[in-house]
Amino acid sequence: MAKVLNNKIVNDLKKIFSEELEKKVKLLLFKVDDESVCEYCNLTRDLLEELKEVDERVELEVYDFNTDKDVVEKYGIERVPAIVILDEDGKDYGVRFYGIPSGHEFSTLIDDIVTFSKGPVPSLSAETIEQLKKIDQKVKIQVFVTPTCPYCPRAVLTAHHFALVNENIVGEMIEANEFMDLSMKFGVSAVPHIVVNEEHSFVGALPEANYLNEVLKALK
Amino acid sequence: MVFFDLEPKSTGPSKTEYDVIIVGAGPAGLGAAIYSGRAGLSTLVIEKNIEGGQILLTDVMENYPGYGLINSNELAQRFKEHADMFGTEFDYGEVVKVELAGEQKLVYLDNGKAYKSKVIIIATGASPRRLGVPGEDRFISKGVSYCAVCDGAFFTNKNVAVVGGGDSAVDEALYLSRIAAKVTIIHRRDKLRAVKSLQEKAFNNPKIDFIWDTIVKEIKGTDKVESLILQNLKTGEIKELPFDGVFIFIGLNPNSGIFKDIVDVDENGFIKTNEDMETNVDGIFAAGDVRVKSVRQVITAVADGAIAATIAARKYFE
Numbered sequence: 008m009a010k011v012l013n014n015k016i017v018n019d020l021k022k023i024f025s026e027e028l029e030k031k032v033k034l035l036l037f038k039v040d041d042e043s044v045c046e047y048c049n050l051t052r053d054l055l056e057e058l059k060e061v062d063e064r065v066e067l068e069v070y071d072f073n074t075d076k077d078v079v080e081k082y083g084i085e086r087v088p089a090i091v092i093l094d095e096d097g098k099d100y101g102v103r104f105y106g107i108p109s110g111h112e113f114s115t116l117i118d119d120i121v122t123f124s125k126g127p128v129p130s131l132s133a134e135t136i137e138q139l140k141k142i143d144q145k146v147k148i149q150v151f152v153t154p155t156c157p158y159c160p161r162a163v164l165t166a167h168h169f170a171l172v173n174e175n176i177v178g179e180m181i182e183a184n185e186f187m188d189l190s191m192k193f194g195v196s197a198v199p200h201i202v203v204n205e206e207h208s209f210v211g212a213l214p215e216a217n218y219l220n221e222v223l224k225a226l227k
Numbered sequence: 228m229v230f231f232d233l234e235p236k237s238t239g240p241s242k243t244e245y246d247v248i249i250v251g252a253g254p255a256g257l258g259a260a261i262y263s264g265r266a267g268l269s270t271l272v273i274e275k276n277i278e279g280g281q282i283l284l285t286d287v288m289e290n291y292p293g294y295g296l297i298n299s300n301e302l303a304q305r306f307k308e309h310a311d312m313f314g315t316e317f318d319y320g321e322v323v324k325v326e327l328a329g330e331q332k333l334v335y336l337d338n339g340k341a342y343k344s345k346v347i348i349i350a351t352g353a354s355p356r357r358l359g360v361p362g363e364d365r366f367i368s369k370g371v372s373y374c375a376v377c378d379g380a381f382f383t384n385k386n387v388a389v390v391g392g393g394d395s396a397v398d399e400a401l402y403l404s405r406i407a408a409k410v411t412i413i414h415r416r417d418k419l420r421a422v423k424s425l426q427e428k429a430f431n432n433p434k435i436d437f438i439w440d441t442i443v444k445e446i447k448g449t450d451k452v453e454s455l456i457l458q459n460l461k462t463g464e465i466k467e468l469p470f471d472g473v474f475i476f477i478g479l480n481p482n483s484g485i486f487k488d489i490v491d492v493d494e495n496g497f498i499k500t501n502e503d504m505e506t507n508v509d510g511i512f513a514a515g516d517v518r519v520k521s522v523r524q525v526i527t528a529v530a531d532g533a534i535a536a537t538i539a540a541r542k543y544f545e
């Protein structure tokens with residue numbers, strides 16, 4: 008198996024994980040084997056296998072999108088490759104990656120792993136947390152990204168941290184190139200492009216308070 | 228090509244009060260961080276996105292000394308690692324407010340965190356300027372873009388316009404020519420302002436065309452961009468040409484909004500400094516693209532940062 012991550016990244020990761028990780032973190036990968044159906048599924052599996060090798064606190068479970076129907080349904084997985092992050096106790100907070108977390112989004116995945124290992128505790132202001140807690144309906148925040156977009160990780164992390172606060176919220180990274188049909192459906196041609204509940208959308212990595220306002224708009 | 232960039236935001240800062248706070252981790256901020264850390268000052272860099280700033284808006288750099296041709300992500304990462312070497316700490320979030328409290332400066336982030344310092348170095352850089360024509364706002368992420376490396380892929384085999392004639396415009400047009408079917412540079416003068424080597428690459432690129440002496444009057448379409456209304460400045464002639472997308476690189480706006488009421492800025496919002504990078508306020512410096520200057524490049528941004536941190540160390544901590 009060709010290595011996905013180069014030695015420098017592996018060494019940097021070893022250092023980060025040994026300094027930062029506390030509790031175990033569980034990654035669930037949903038995939039299919041057929042590369043003509045899913046170009047990046049096998050590469051994503053290799054990537055996560057290598058992450059698991061770096062530190063034993065990172066655990067991995069791989070599911071088949073077609074045959075593991077009950078698990079697919081339990082986590083509401085819509086397409087592959089998909090990654091779900093769970094805390095040590097297997098609790099799902101609604102943090103999702105659709106498409107390979109490559110480019111700058113690789114850092115997003117690592118940030119999430121560290122966050123989950125330490126709690127997870129959302130890194131948000133008290134006011135934002137208070138407002139998010141009040142949300143009593145389902146909210147799906149889909150953040151369309153490309154791997155080369157330097158503004159995108161922040162937009163994804165904000166959605167993920169929002170999801171940590173309230174079980175009603177799901178925060179998804181969506182790699183726009185891999186899911187062009189979905190990108191076209193929502194008319195995405197500049198990223199980060201954020202779609203809330205498939206209705207309201209906004210563009211750009213907004214500061215936390217503005218981001219929250221945009222999310223709340225979809226609920227009115 | 229699949230690549231993996233590791234710039235995690237996980238190693239949090241150790242305290243809330245520093246000698247120096249640097250706002251922005253572009254070349255200016257990271258240059259300042261190296262000098263400030265090396266001068267023995269406790270230093271915090273606050274960045275809202277990832278380290279590198281506008282370096283990350285192009286795929287390779289060919290004019291930063293010592294590297295020849297270097298991948299932009301790699302250059303950004305090397306800057307960051309160099310700053311790490313001297314114990315600089317980092318935190319992530321957008322600085323939304325700065326207050327003066329006697330000698331102290333208070334810095335507030337969008338995620339509710341707050342820090343104190345004696346010195347602030349503003350290194351927030353600049354963002355692409357908008358055209359300010361009808362249709363521009365409406366069609367953002369519907370064909371209007373300001374970042375070729377971010378959004379180029381959406382225009383695979385499409386027909387795109389690039390507005391502008393400087394280094395960034397030509398750089399981005401070259402980048403897009405590898406993805407799009409056709410790239411048309413629309414420029415309001417009769418020659419490019421970009422450096423000769425970039426010009427030659429553009430002129431020799433069979434996918435790149437030019438429309439000279441022309442400005443964009445309007446961006447049109449129904450659900451997404453379909454055409455541009457163009458006006459020739461010499462003849463006055465107005466015409467409509469079909470495009471699937473338009474990338475706008477007509478210059479920069481300083482990211483100085485939150486500092487405008489504290490430090491002096493020029494009519495375009497760029498922060499005024501003396502040659503030691505000092506603003507009119509004691510203990511507040513500005514470095515890089517955010518300040519009034521005539522050459523905005525990585526090398527000059529890094530140099531500004533070095534000057535700001537060195538003077539800060541001499542003046543406030545000796």
Ligand SMILES: Cc1cc2nc3c(=O)[nH]c(=O)nc-3n(C[C@H](O)[C@H](O)[C@H](O)COP(=O)(O)OP(=O)(O)OC[C@H]3O[C@@H](n4cnc5c(N)ncnc54)[C@H](O)[C@@H]3O)c2cc1C
Binds near residue numbers: 284399517
């Ligand atoms: C397409 C393109 C190609 C280029 N090519 C070259 C080239 O080949 N060679 C060259 O030398 N130069 C090039 N440049 C110019 C060069 O990138 C800039 O001059 C340089 O990056 C300026 O550095 P800076 O640190 O002043 O600002 P920036 O690079 O803009 O960095 C500012 C940083 O501050 C952060 N920030 C802003 N506001 C806040 C806030 N409120 N809170 C927290 N963080 C904040 C931003 O996220 C950013 O990371 C190019 C520019 C572009 C756009």
